[in-house]
Amino acid sequence: MKKGKYPHHPDITDEMWKNIDAVIEEGKGKPGSLISVLRRCQEQVGYLPSTLLDFIGKGLSISTSEVFGVATFYSFFSLTPKGRNRVKVCTGTACYVKGIKDALVRIGDKYGVKKGETTDDRRFSLEEVRCLGACGLAPVMVVNKDVHGSVGSDKVIDILEKYE
Ligand code: FES
Structure with missing residues (x-):
């Protein structure tokens, strides 16, 4: 062409x-x-x-x-833009029991993003995954390649704020 x-x-x-x-x-x-x-x-x-x-x-x-x-x-194709930081939040049983839903609500309130979405400023893409294999650290979130444990309550926002 x-x-x-x-x-x-x-x-x-x-x-x-x-x-x-x-x-x-x-x-x-x-x-x-x-x-x-x-x-x-x-x-x-x-x-x-x-x-x-x-x-x-x-x-x-x-x-x-x-x-x-x-x-x-195919899951490796994305039809929407990805954020600079890829956030995977575990909703497996152990993380669920330890309060991951609360962390997700806080992420949603703070950044206006839901599962499968990217923030308007493309700072974060949010995904939910099933058991990251680190149940002992529940509730668990992975940002890019960093694994964060015990991310219940406000701690989840403190962690995410470090990622530009
Ligand atoms: S259930 Fe979350 S790491 Fe296993």
């Missing part, structure tokens, strides 16, 4: 569009290339906005609904 023909999207620069175009070009006509094209496009942008899925579908001559179907089926 020629320059100037790219759709407008605030998170996708011209440079990214060029790389995306090259990825699509490589995948064209190759059966089963959709997943690898999606993966490489997500590496470029950080997630897969609908404008991009549309563009990929057109480029590979695959219907947009099929592209959406694949992108939503």
Whole structure:
């Protein structure tokens, strides 16, 4: 596709569009290339906005609904932007019993974010997970690669405030 023909999207620069175009070009006509094209496009942008899925579908001559179907089926694809900090809160039994729900309410009140969402300023993405295997530390939250235990009550906010 020629320059100037790219759709407008605030998170996708011209440079990214060029790389995306090259990825699509490589995948064209190759059966089963959709997943690898999606993966490489997500590496470029950080997630897969609908404008991009549309563009990929057109480029590979695959219907947009099929592209959406694949992108939503695999958990490693994200259709929404991710925050700078990925917060995983454990809602497994031990953490539940020790009050993780209270921590989630506090996170929601403070940052206006719910499970599966990203804050408007993209500071945090919030996920709920089932047992992180650290039940002895319950309730547990992982921020990026840091494991935090006993995050009940206000402590959860004290911890998150350290992540910009
Ligand atoms: S239940 Fe939360 S770490 Fe196991």
